[in-house]
Amino acid sequence: IEKKTKREDDYLNAIGAFYTDHKTTDHATRCNNFVKAMEKLYTDYPDDPEAGIFYALALNGAANPADKTFEKQKKAGVILDKLVAATPEHPGIIHYIIHSYDYPELATLALPAARKYASIAPSSAHAQHMPSHIFTRLGLWEEEIKSNIQSTESAKCYAESTGIKSHWDEELHGLDYLVYGYLQKGDNVHAKQQYDYLKTIKEVYPESFKVAYAYAAIPVRYMLENRLWKEASQLTPHTESFSWRPFPWQKSIRHFGRAMGAVNTGDLSAAKSELKTMNILRDTLVNQKDVYKANQVLVQIKTVDAWINFKEGKTDAALKLMNEAAALEDNTQKHPVTPGEVLPARELLGDMLLQMKKPAEALTAYEASLKTHPNRFNGLFGAGMAAELSGNSEKAKTHFQQLVSISGGSERIEVRKAKSFLSKYNSL
Structure with a gap:
């Protein structure tokens, strides 16, 4: 083996900056140390595309999910956009472009990369899945579903070819996104098929973070999106x-x-018993100094508390808590492990306002939610109902037409109601 070159030494020192004093230095500080080291490497080797790629990766890793300016993500995106022009088939560049722009406000910037990525690495389950991050952000459900059908099939092939006796964790990651996509089209037939398939999965390798998320989220999504309240109340591990x-x-x-x-x-x-358990789980995350996940659970806690207050007739307290939950969620980006919150808090605020017979305020909440969660089935239906009840027929038409457009042959009652409104509207 030849002696290390200076370039190789510089790369090793750069990644070493992340691990230095790892036992006593917090993760955010180590991420920023890596950014500084990679920035120097990027400056020292201006003609080395890998320096730019890993500098962009470092910027994305150090980005604060609560920073709505997206300073680091935009900086990473600019670097990667320049690199992809010179090397359009580089899978790493495409991958990191998607991560850089995986936010509602930036997602359109990654759409060309998303539509190209799957063809660059057709046998990679993760490469098939990654475009769906952008398709989900933009509410492009047909493309989101296709992406994750291909991803889950690739994951099965990988498990078989490598001798994994159980299911590979990448399959479950794609499965969660796949179920989410079907639900947003109102396609309960295929969503239920995938949920039933999940029930047959007993062993996954490795038992990772994303496996836990899929195991937990898929059943809850299916029940809550369909308002199957009794079944939701009886969910078991x-x-x-x-x-x-x-x-x-x-x-x-x-x-x-x-x-x-x-x-x-x-x-x-x-x-209230479930709420107590959720508070205990949040305390665990607080003690672990995992602020992001603790806040994710806090959104759920405030939401449940709000609805308990609402059912007890304490409407002022209910609205206060629900608004707090929505504001907290607005100020925190979703984790890449999930296609979206199980139910968006601001959409649930719209549901509450609609039940309070405040349709104009409900419409405002639904439309705000749809800006960051475009083409969500229940968001569109709620917005259409709120618009109709507040006397805004034009907006009701817009939202109901969009619901019918994305839902294809869905047999959900909400689609029938939307079609009924549109039929009456068009006959005027």
Whole structure:
């Protein structure tokens, strides 16, 4: 083996900056140390595309999810956009472009990369899946679904070819996105097929963060999106053999689903019991100094508390809590592990306002949610109903038309109601 070159030494020192004093230095500080080291490398080797790629990766890794200026992500995107022009088939560049722009405000910038990525690495499950991050952000459900069908099939092939005796964790990651896409089209037939398939999965390798998320989120999504409150209140762990201890955030999702089911079936005692468990799980995350996940659980806690207050007739307290939940969620970006919140807090605020017979305020909430969660089935239906009830027929037409457009042959009652309104509107 030849002696290391100066360039190789510089790369090793740059990544070493991330691991220096790792036992005593917090993650954010180490990420910023890596950024500084990669910035110097990028400056020292201006003709080295890999220096630019890894500098962009460092910037994305150090980005604060609460920073709505997206300073680091935009900087990474500018670097990568220049590099991809010179090397359009480089999978790493395309991958990091998608991560850089994986935000509602930036997602359109990554759409060309998303549509190209799958063809660059057709046998890679993750490459097939990654474009769906952008398709989800933009509400392009047909493309999102196609991406994750290909991803889950690739994951199965990988598991078989490498001798993995169980399911590979990448399959479940794609499965969560796939179910989400079907639900947003109102396609309960295919969503239920995938949910039933999930129930047959008992072993996954490795038992990772994204496996825990898929196990928790898919059943809750299916129940809550379809307002199957009784079934939601009775949700149990996917499999007894899976250890939930390392995953308090994901575990809280199931308790959130059970709590929302209990609230909407009138069992407030059960809802309060679930709320207590959620607070314990949040305390665990606080003690672990995991602020991001602790806040994700806090959004769920405030949401459940809001609906308990609402059912108890304490409307002022309910609205205060629901607005707090929505504001907290607005100020925090979703984690890449998930296609979206199980139910967006601002959409739930719209639901609450609609039940309070405040349709104009509900419409404002729904439309605000749709700006960051475009083409969500329940968001569009809620906006259409709120517009109709507040006497805004034009907006009702717009939202109901969009709902019918994305839902294809869905047999959900909401689609029938939308079509009924449009039929009456068009006959005027």
